[in-house]
Amino acid sequence: MDFKQLRNPVWERSDNLRDPSIYKTEEGYHLFYSRYSNKDWSRPENWAIGYTFTKDFVHYEKDRDISAKGFASPGDLILWNGKYILPYQSYPETPTMLCYSVSEDLKYWSEPVFFLEEARNLPWNQAERVIDPTFVVDGDRLHCFFVGTDRMHYERATNLVGHAYTDDPELKKWVITTAESPLIGASKAAPDGAENVTVYRKQDEWVMIYSEGLFEQHLAYAVSPDLIQWEFKGKIDIEAQNWITVRYGAPYVWKEEECFMMILMGEDKNNHTTFGLLSSQDGIHWKMLKENKSH
Template sequence: MDFKKLTNPVWDRSDNLRDPSIYKTDEGYHLFYSRYSNKDWSRPENWAIGYAFTKDFIHFEKDRDISAKGFASPGDLIRWNGKYILPYQSYPETPTMLCYSVSEDLIHWSEPVFFLEEARYLPWNQAERVIDPTFVVDGNRLHCYFVGTDRKHYERATNLVGHAYTDDPELKNWTITTVDRPLIGASETAPDGAENVTVYRIQDEWIMIYSEGLLEQHLAYSVSKDLINWEQKGKVEIEAQNWIAVRYGAPFVWKEADTWMMILMGEDSNNHTTFGLLSSEDGIHWQMLKEK
């Protein structure tokens, strides 16, 4: 399809659309997202995992919730042992925990299966909460990036990124590589940390783009050879547009022929969140689609 014909934001609803994730098939694009309604962040009934299907990012159909209320932040949909697995989290009731659902057809989804519960008790995860799972398959190994929170040792609540992997087909036994300290923590450009990781491979190097900061959220990126050791590269510069006037984050990246595509959540001056698209020839430098 010709993405140059599209304009940002590509999808705007009365609900606040958050945390997009794309799974591309021959038929089109399966879009998973957090549906946030009624402007009350604290109530579980205002949160659910939403799903829609599109062939062109103009017409969105089959829009529905695929989870019960009280869940959010879908990560990368993967194929694992012949089935589709979608990671997400319980939210906002405490303790927030990681979970996944299983499907054989991208239509019917299992009840949530909770996993990696030991990440709640990492010494740097002071709030004992785990959110924002991202799955990355590398051969027979599954990596999971996740976010914990410290509300005690910083000026404000600070989100910190951790990492674990498993070789277990049942996803029960995990090795956490970030026991003593997080993979990504607070920094000068993001004193309140990071969240919402997306990871993809360019030749022999892995790229991670993530939401840096909470109050003044933007994008940053890191690179790795092994998915465990990462070198932070700094901010991802993107064009200012009205639909991201307040902040932007929760990126998801996929490959489209010879072009990399990113779907992004943006918050406008009315504090409404929508989805827009960016493109890149090299997977590092990004250009916005034109704005409506």
């Protein structure tokens, strides 16, 4: 399809749309997201995993919730042992935990199965909460990036990124490689940490893009040969547009035939969140689609 004809934001609703994730098939694009309603962050009934389908990022159909209320932040949909698995989290009631649902047809989804519960007790995860799962399949091994929180040792609540992997087809036995310290912690560029990781393959290396900072959120990236050792490269500069006036984050990247595409959550001056698209020839430097001038 010709993405150059599209205009940002490519999708907006009366609800706040957050945490997008794309699964591309021959038929089109399956879009999973967090549906946040009624402007009360603390109530579980205002959160759910939403789903819609689009062939062109202009017309959207089958928009519905695929989870019960009280869940958010869908990660990378994967094929694992012949079934589709979508990771997400319980939210906002404590304890906040990681879970996934299973589907055989991308239409009907199982009840949530909780996993990696031991990540709540990591020494750097002071708040004992686990959010923002990202799945990455590498051969017979499944990697999971996740986020914990420390509300005690920093000036404000700080999100920290951890990593685990499993060779278990049942996803029950995990090895946490960041048991003693997080993969991404607080930094000068982001004193309140990081969240919302997306990981993809670029030739002979892996690339991670993530939301750096919470209060002044932006994008940053890192590269790795093996999904374990990472070299952090710093901030990604992108063009300013009205739909991202306040902040932007929660990136998801996928590969088209001629380029990489990113779907991004942006917050405008009215604190409403929508989705827009960026493209990249090399998977590192990103260009916004043109903006709808009426937005």
